[in-house]
Amino acid sequence: MDFIRKTAERARETSYRLQGLPATVRNAALAAIVSELAGRRQEIVSANRIDLANAARDRLSPVLAKRLDYGDFKVDESIESVNALVRLDDPVGRVLARTELDEGLILEKVSCPIGVIGVVFESRPDALIQISTLCIKSGNAVILKGGSEASHTNKILADIITDAVTSVDGRFEGAVQTISTREEFRELLRLDDLVDLIIPRGSNELVKSVKEATRIPVLGHAAGICHVYVDAEADIEMAVKICYDAKVQYPAVCNAMETLLVHKDVAAVFLPRMAEDYVEAGVEMRGDLETRQIIDANPASDEDWSTEYNDLILSIKIVYSLEEAVNHINRYGSHHTDAIVTDNPETAKRFMDEVDSSSVLWNCSTRFADGYRYGLGAEVGISTNKTHARGPIGLEGLVIYKYRLSGRGHVVSDYVGSGAKRFTHRSLL
Amino acid sequence: MDFIRKTAERARETSYRLQGLPATVRNAALAAIVSELAGRRQEIVSANRIDLANAARDRLSPVLAKRLDYGDFKVDESIESVNALVRLDDPVGRVLARTELDEGLILEKVSCPIGVIGVVFESRPDALIQISTLCIKSGNAVILKGGSEASHTNKILADIITDAVTSVDGRFEGAVQTISTREEFRELLRLDDLVDLIIPRGSNELVKSVKEATRIPVLGHAAGICHVYVDAEADIEMAVKICYDAKVQYPAVCNAMETLLVHKDVAAVFLPRMAEDYVEAGVEMRGDLETRQIIDANPASDEDWSTEYNDLILSIKIVYSLEEAVNHINRYGSHHTDAIVTDNPETAKRFMDEVDSSSVLWNCSTRFADGYRYGLGAEVGISTNKTHARGPIGLEGLVIYKYRLSGRGHVVSDYVGSGAKRFTHRSLL
Numbered sequence: 029m030d031f032i033r034k035t036a037e038r039a040r041e042t043s044y045r046l047q048g049l050p051a052t053v054r055n056a057a058l059a060a061i062v063s064e065l066a067g068r069r070q071e072i073v074s075a076n077r078i079d080l081a082n083a084a085r086d087r088l089s090p091v092l093a094k095r096l097d098y099g100d101f102k103v104d105e106s107i108e109s110v111n112a113l114v115r116l117d118d119p120v121g122r123v124l125a126r127t128e129l130d131e132g133l134i135l136e137k138v139s140c141p142i143g144v145i146g147v148v149f150e151s152r153p154d155a156l157i158q159i160s161t162l163c164i165k166s167g168n169a170v171i172l173k174g175g176s177e178a179s180h181t182n183k184i185l186a187d188i189i190t191d192a193v194t195s196v197d198g199r200f201e202g203a204v205q206t207i208s209t210r211e212e213f214r215e216l217l218r219l220d221d222l223v224d225l226i227i228p229r230g231s232n233e234l235v236k237s238v239k240e241a242t243r244i245p246v247l248g249h250a251a252g253i254c255h256v257y258v259d260a261e262a263d264i265e266m267a268v269k270i271c272y273d274a275k276v277q278y279p280a281v282c283n284a285m286e287t288l289l290v291h292k293d294v295a296a297v298f299l300p301r302m303a304e305d306y307v308e309a310g311v312e313m314r315g316d317l318e319t320r321q322i323i324d325a326n327p328a329s330d331e332d333w334s335t336e337y338n339d340l341i342l343s344i345k346i347v348y349s350l351e352e353a354v355n356h357i358n359r360y361g362s363h364h365t366d367a368i369v370t371d372n373p374e375t376a377k378r379f380m381d382e383v384d385s386s387s388v389l390w391n392c393s394t395r396f397a398d399g400y401r402y403g404l405g406a407e408v409g410i411s412t413n414k415t416h417a418r419g420p421i422g423l424e425g426l427v428i429y430k431y432r433l434s435g436r437g438h439v440v441s442d443y444v445g446s447g448a449k450r451f452t453h454r455s456l457l
Numbered sequence: 458m459d460f461i462r463k464t465a466e467r468a469r470e471t472s473y474r475l476q477g478l479p480a481t482v483r484n485a486a487l488a489a490i491v492s493e494l495a496g497r498r499q500e501i502v503s504a505n506r507i508d509l510a511n512a513a514r515d516r517l518s519p520v521l522a523k524r525l526d527y528g529d530f531k532v533d534e535s536i537e538s539v540n541a542l543v544r545l546d547d548p549v550g551r552v553l554a555r556t557e558l559d560e561g562l563i564l565e566k567v568s569c570p571i572g573v574i575g576v577v578f579e580s581r582p583d584a585l586i587q588i589s590t591l592c593i594k595s596g597n598a599v600i601l602k603g604g605s606e607a608s609h610t611n612k613i614l615a616d617i618i619t620d621a622v623t624s625v626d627g628r629f630e631g632a633v634q635t636i637s638t639r640e641e642f643r644e645l646l647r648l649d650d651l652v653d654l655i656i657p658r659g660s661n662e663l664v665k666s667v668k669e670a671t672r673i674p675v676l677g678h679a680a681g682i683c684h685v686y687v688d689a690e691a692d693i694e695m696a697v698k699i700c701y702d703a704k705v706q707y708p709a710v711c712n713a714m715e716t717l718l719v720h721k722d723v724a725a726v727f728l729p730r731m732a733e734d735y736v737e738a739g740v741e742m743r744g745d746l747e748t749r750q751i752i753d754a755n756p757a758s759d760e761d762w763s764t765e766y767n768d769l770i771l772s773i774k775i776v777y778s779l780e781e782a783v784n785h786i787n788r789y790g791s792h793h794t795d796a797i798v799t800d801n802p803e804t805a806k807r808f809m810d811e812v813d814s815s816s817v818l819w820n821c822s823t824r825f826a827d828g829y830r831y832g833l834g835a836e837v838g839i840s841t842n843k844t845h846a847r848g849p850i851g852l853e854g855l856v857i858y859k860y861r862l863s864g865r866g867h868v869v870s871d872y873v874g875s876g877a878k879r880f881t882h883r884s885l886l
Contacts (some may be wrong), residue, residue: 044813045811047810048807048811081487127832129830129831133825136524137830142844143843199507223546225844240672245674245844266866269471269868270868273869273870274868277869289664329542378477380861381476382473382477383536384472384572385859386859386860387860387862389862390863390864391867392562392864393868394867396562396869397860397862401872402564402860403556403564403882414653414654415845415846415857417844418857418859418860419860428843428844428847430814430815430847431815431817431826431847431848432816432819433818433819433821433825434818434819434820435818435820437692437695439698439699439701439822439824439826440702440707440825441702443830451830453832
């Protein structure tokens, strides 16, 4: 697998050149991608038809086949999203801090690209466009591996992007590269001396297997086991509305509620009212013993508390205190998104302090936790990591910073010993 | 090693409680440590004498034995550093962004503790005080493993810290724990479900071995191969002053220069002048062929370019362009700290853009790259990572953020479809 190391080394070399590219050049590259996508639309649609035909021949499941579809409408969506990306503020070159260490000795902390990003994604060809343009906007080199069932579509999209960006500036040579097989990506995951960050886009199983196979930081979440806790002091009508939205509005996604925790003091009032709406929506309820003494539900086993259904199924548990709710969430949850419904601001504060999740919500639906709704402009992914970037990640997840120190011949020996010069450490921002 | 998992689980439980502790309580805990250190000074010094006696008996090298010394003077230093930490701004609870998503639906991005930090350190017992107080200040639970040669000193210091913090607030129970052996720490490195960050404090070999043994993010640097590049347009006197300081002022540290790169146009003027000062300071010079045609030096092998001497030894290479200098640094360096000496601001900018190091310096000595000189107040360490925290790391390296969203019964279904409500995404900061 020597050529995978060569691919990564090429990306690394390119990444150094990309560090110095101004925003105008990076945005011009994105604009060129838009033109190329529009101009070669027919090629794309034809390539996608081959993938779709192969999928039909291989009897791919309808869900997967639908994800594979990249027709005229999807091309338009991609063009629109790249145009939106051009308009976003530049994430690179932001001065995060400026300090005078001494007269004429100025320290700046400036945002800069991370370097080399490895991306693996399943089915959806639009992920290729989205991730590679996010990387170009943020000055990173990217190595992509798509699903084999989308190979024809992915190939033409990668060609389009490469042609477009290198036509704008030769320094983009090697900025977007693709690899083909799972084994090749496994090899890439070993190259922690050359690859700085891995972004897996796809199923929880994919994310989990990537995390287990690498020492490179992985940006993502392996599960979305989200909770709503209905407190003793909850507004019951509000709780019903939020719990309905969190479970029913779009159950297949990571920020949908999987477990409902109800304080015992309101359970007898809240649960029958809530169950009515759930029954109407076709939600299967699985409750602990006390829940089942109040409403009709299947029994919940211990396994249910750590299951992400991604479906119209909900586990329900009665708790006796805020503390019990918090402990349950921290123990069984996935540190993704959890909500409380309460009229008591102090209870809400304690919940939001102590629940160790990337998003903690008060009196609103878990479904709000995503990059678009949070107003981030572009979403790189949702992370449950505890370092670097957490929660819905915008472009700032693809940059880090470096320190730039400028002097006039300053040396450390002048600041040591008796009669030494002293630092001023004056903030200039 | 079941008890290591138990230790980590206890730290994890504690970390949830620490999330909610206000700064007043965390600072009171630090103040209690100061009192306890002062009050139990005799116990500390006696314990340290045992370690020193054992070191003498076991013929520990004088360098290691010196690091082990934790007498009256060191206790005072620790007390002073903890007092300084109390005065620092709280890293927790900072509102990094505040956005109105819609009327009454307010999103805050707020800094918070990371959770559970694992720390391994060699010899110096003051590292125990320093790291555990940094963790307390930032609301993290910490698990520490010190060197066996300092076991008596470490034991009493850990006891003092635990007694002090738990006397202030019972929620600190389990906030500072210690483990004893290398095997136990190896086991801890496997618990990526319970430990969020590892900080190794010690030799490059220690850092490297830790990085290789874990999937948990590691904050640190495994090498400090720093460069100074003397450009064609350098002020020669300034270059001599900076290169002297970068190599001679304190050669044993990670931010000292290991390789000097000189543009061929100034080599004949600069090198003889520079060599004079180096010879006087006892610096062994190892040059490439062209260097040795100008000054007296030992031959440098390819290995020299990637060697961290930490000593009065310097490798010297003549380069023909800025590009060659940048490529050499990115290829052989450790992405730690690199400097350029030039009077040309555009050359400096290109160097600082394209050199992929945590600190890039212009017309000043590499030795400035540390937390104290950068004015960070406290230094957690220096990181060459490309994600989370880079360069000299202050308390902000021990925190992450969470999103807090507060509504009044807001649900996502109101924002979907025709006639839907629209997000305002108005920044409130």
